[in-house]
Amino acid sequence: MNRLLPLALAFVAAVPISAHAQQIPAPKIVVVGEGESSIAPDLALLSLTVMREAKTAGEALDASSAAMKQVIAAVKETGVEARDIQTGGLQIIPRYTYTSKPDGSQEAQLVGYQASNTLSVRVRDLQKTGEIIDTAVSLGVNQSSGISFTNDDPSKALTESRKKAIADAVARARTLSEAAGVQLGRILEINEQTFVAPPVPIAAKTFDARESVPIEPGMNAYRVQVTVTLELR
Template identity: 30%
Template sequence: MKRTIVFLALMLMTLSYGQETKPVPQITVSGEGKVKVIPDEATVSVSVETKGNVAKDVKKENDEKIDAVLKLIKKMNLAPADYRTQRVSLNPQYDYEKKKTSYNATQTIEIIVRDLNKYDELMEGLVNQGINRIDNVVFQSSKLAQYESEARKLAMKEAKHKAEDYVSVLGQKVGRALTISDNTQSYTAQPVYARFKTMAMESDAAPRETLAMGEITITANVSVNFILE
């Protein structure tokens, strides 16, 4: 009797194992969604760099120019949260031929320009107040989260459409998704580097546009595993 019970138990376990390991028809596809938008704001990184033979004088001159720059920014009614000091340095530089030490002071300010109509006016004012290095300009969108969501939806639609294309000749249908993997790389706005000489203006020169914004592309990538019915 015990042998019969053990035999039946083994049979049930075997049947159960067989059912569990039965392969499920499925397909894995990737999808990509892209949203192109015109940027509506920019992040600008600018610096004041001063040089001289006396560290205290070099630092003082740099501070005075930065003070004028900050007053200009406030005058243009930029929100306090939209500008910050990014880097401050004072470094000695030794000339081995002349056997003399000079000093180089640098302060860098990062500014978010939320109204691009103010961009040219701001950049001209910064140069006039002592900015002598424009490190980079990055165009971006204030609605990034919204456009990222749109790109993800487009990526999922493309993945499903691709799966339907593959199985359309097999007489099968695409069922529910088993797994979804987000393969999107973090969005990074591309910088537009601008040298000082491209921004400098003569005092009697007419205002002019200095950069072309173009478009930015926000991309989402997914990998989806669908059951086939």
């Protein structure tokens, strides 16, 4: 019995050493790849505002509403569908003048109201964008928060960007592994970050009906960044 005891202890002691060896993580490499695809926009987003001033809030609202009804009707006549026309905001603001008093304070006097009615329009035929703006201005639109261009369905561009990003990440990993004298193994993990190009705005302005409205939609870029983890052999 005494001869078998050292062998039993040796076997028991070997078990935790083997388990510890299995917990050692395999070597790996983490790389970042990027891909980008650009496509022409197919959707223009317009924000058109009618602003009117009057002595009372009701008068100001009636005036802006009447002008906006004409704008909506004219926009629909250009071929824009009802689903692409939406009221974007309605605001009534009192206007004051301020006079200085002998004690240094200021006295506010109500002089009228300002009513603003904003219309959001999606234009799917980009060639009509300038025409719609010209028509809206002629009917009373006197403010805008800008024009922007986007894509109704950018999925194909995003798919292409993802493929480019993965290819870029693998190529980087291959270059690094070759320089280090090791071989790449299987992909362990992929994480994606998508940078969808927001609509590119044209600066907000107050319209002048005498101005021409040249429209240049340009291109929209869709970028994807992936973080890829691979085994090293």
